[in-house]
Amino acid sequence: MAKPIIIGNWKMNGLSEEADHIVSALLAYAEKNKNFAPTVICPPFTQLYHIQKHIKNTPYALGAQDCHVAEKGAYTGNISAAMLKDVGAKYVILGHSERRAEYKESNELVSQKTIAAQNSGLLPVVCIGETKEERESNQYKDVIANQIKGSLPEQFNGLVAYEPVWAIGTGASAKNEDIAEVISFIREKLVAQYGENGKKTPILYGGSVKPNNVKDIFAISELGGVLVGGVSLIPEDFLQLVTIAQDFV
Ligand SMILES: O=C(CO)COP(=O)(O)O
Structure with a gap:
């Protein structure tokens, strides 16, 4: 396996001063450490262009947090995958549970966005994961199976992120055995859906990842x-996460 990838989702955070502070620290790290684990930052749309100018020709890659299904047109307030590509993004997070909840994004819509992202040359990071109620009522595998079937298009070239909703922003990540169980379940489903290609799709975990739990999380089999x-x-x-990722191959 390759070194684990680390993707930072800033969500709706990062005014200019804060963004500059974070990016300066990342650049200082890259000056001292060459060839570290793949690291992606996904700031809000408003910072993409500015940040790209600073991280160009460094080991960092840029990602966005959503895109529209259409390439361009009369969609006031929206951003297309082509626009993200145009400002230098390489990745786009799609189907995050916060969007699925707030905007009722369906699996079908996430699948269409995934196709749009791929058509523009972006790597989609498709988020899936069950709610607390779905876990407690033992429905989580059905939910995840449905999300995989519905959110990933027929041809898929991207990453899958397992983010149990109940572990996001709570400070308490899921237990390692629970993560491991779901990661191998996702792998099974990907292989059933895509054959050999399904073996290569990186599967990420998200939900209260911190320097003090990331080492154990990286050790989970099949975790990308x-x-x-x-x-x-x-x-x-x-950056501690990035440093810890160095030890994994
Ligand atoms: O939603 C997440 C990343 O997309 C996880 O958020 P936290 O790391 O803050 O729990």
């Missing part, structure tokens, strides 16, 4: 990396 929220805004902590 982590999707990090809160800690991605604290450069010292985020």
Whole structure:
């Protein structure tokens, strides 16, 4: 396996001053450490262009947090995958549980966005994961199976992020055995859906990942990396994750 990938999802955070502070710390790290684990930052749309100018030709890659299904047109307030590609993004997070909840994004819509992202040359990071109620009523495998079937298009070239909703932003990540169980379940489903290609899709975990739990999380079999929220805004902590990822191959 390759080194785990670390993707920082800033969510709706990062005014200019904060963004500059984080990016300066990342750049200082990259000056001292060459060839570290793949690291992606996904700031809000408003910072993409500015940040790309700073991280160009560094080991960091840029990602966005959503895109529209259409390439362009009369969609006031929206951003297309082509626009993200145009400002230098390589990745786009799609179907995050916060969007699924707030905007009622369906699996079908997430699948269409995934196709749009792929058509524009972006790597989609498709988020799936069950709610607390779905876990407690033991429905989580059905929910995850449905999300995989419905949110991933017929041809899929991207990453899958397992983010149990109940572990996001709570400070308490899921237990390692629970993560491990779901990661191998997702792998089974991907292989059933895509054959050989399904073996290659990186599967990430997200939900209260921190410097003090990431080592155990990286050790989970088949885990391709982590999707990090809160800690991605604290450069010292985020960079600790990057350093710890170095030890894994
Ligand atoms: O939602 C997440 C990343 O997309 C996880 O957020 P936290 O790391 O803050 O729990």
